Amino acid sequence: MLVARYTLRAHRAAFLLGAGEEADDVVQEAFVKAFRHLSRFRVGEPFGPWLLRIVANETRNLTRSRRRREALALRMGTATPECAAADGPIDEVLAAERRARLMAAVNTLPERERRVLVCRYFLDLSEAETAQVLAWPTGSVKSRTARALKRLRGLLVPAEQNRVSSG
């Protein structure tokens, strides 16, 4: 049961960190490495971040080796916005639009900032776990998160202000 939880997260992490449709390959590689190096794993340590660090590493190797430098765009699931648009209350329609816009903004962020947002908010990792998974100092996690949030605000707020000023 514990393991089932981690496989789910590992695949999600690989996909969202940029492995795209090669997420399966990344997870396969990560599990093989994890089991080969099981002796390095300390019993008291949480298994999740340890495995995700291997996943993040493998994903990084993959995206580096891929000629395309730009990461794959993250997309909202199609089901939810459509349902909301069809018969949902107006609030939900607006929320879905807002999230789609937010995700478009996330896609324009520099690679490192995107990675930190993926870990913190899409994989629900703590700052300490994110630091472990991305192999960064905690300070970098904090500063890059703050920078990314600020940039997102910058990307989102002017659009609204423009609309107000032009309307």
Next chain:
Amino acid sequence: MADRAGWQDVVESELRAAGRELEVPPASDLAAAVRQRLEGQAVRHRRMPGPETGARRRWLAWRAALVVVMAVLAALIAVPQGRAVVIGVLRFAGVELRQEPGPVPSPERSASLPGQRQMPLEQARHQVSFPILVPAVLGRPGEVLVSDGGRVVSLVYPRTPYGLVRIDEFAGHLDQVYFQKFASLRMMTKVEVNGARGAWIKGPHELVYITRDGAPAAASARLTTGNTLIWGTRQVALRLEGNLSKSAALAIAASAR
């Protein structure tokens, strides 16, 4: 500054909400590929094409298959000589959970840990290398047993509202196995104790103490009573056993100081 914190909270919660709706495709069947690779044959997994409608089913099947494979792999890696039929092994906080028939239990009530000695709590604290945690909810233990040259300490509460309650404590941060449990993984659920992970094992199961040399101590083999909670702190791992409900066990665990 208050405004700044405000917009940050908004962006963060929007990100979390958006994250829940992100499109993530289902995974392929990797179990066979991982197993084969660990057995030494480097093969790439075969992608399973299929209509989107079957995705959820395939995903569940994949998960189920992988759990079994991972358990078997863990068993192969954890057991040097590969005991005959090991279906699954899970290690957690110094406790190894094995899915296989356990050893023959010792006669009723006589099972004991090697070199078991009873002593006052204060004396026990000097005999072991880790801090002994005592649950405030239960108060002072009726009996304190130090075993195997200070490798394990057991707190025994003969009369609690739940009947006999026993807590075994050991230095759980070391990469050692102290106890083997023989139980189905289905009996186990993940829980959280003071923010750290723990395992709740429902129902009696066979338990045996593992010495420093990695050998099971035959005289310690016994059937547990009631349910068991396993958890750890930075320095010590604990095993709580008794006729406790999950919430009672978690309350006892949370009060351990």
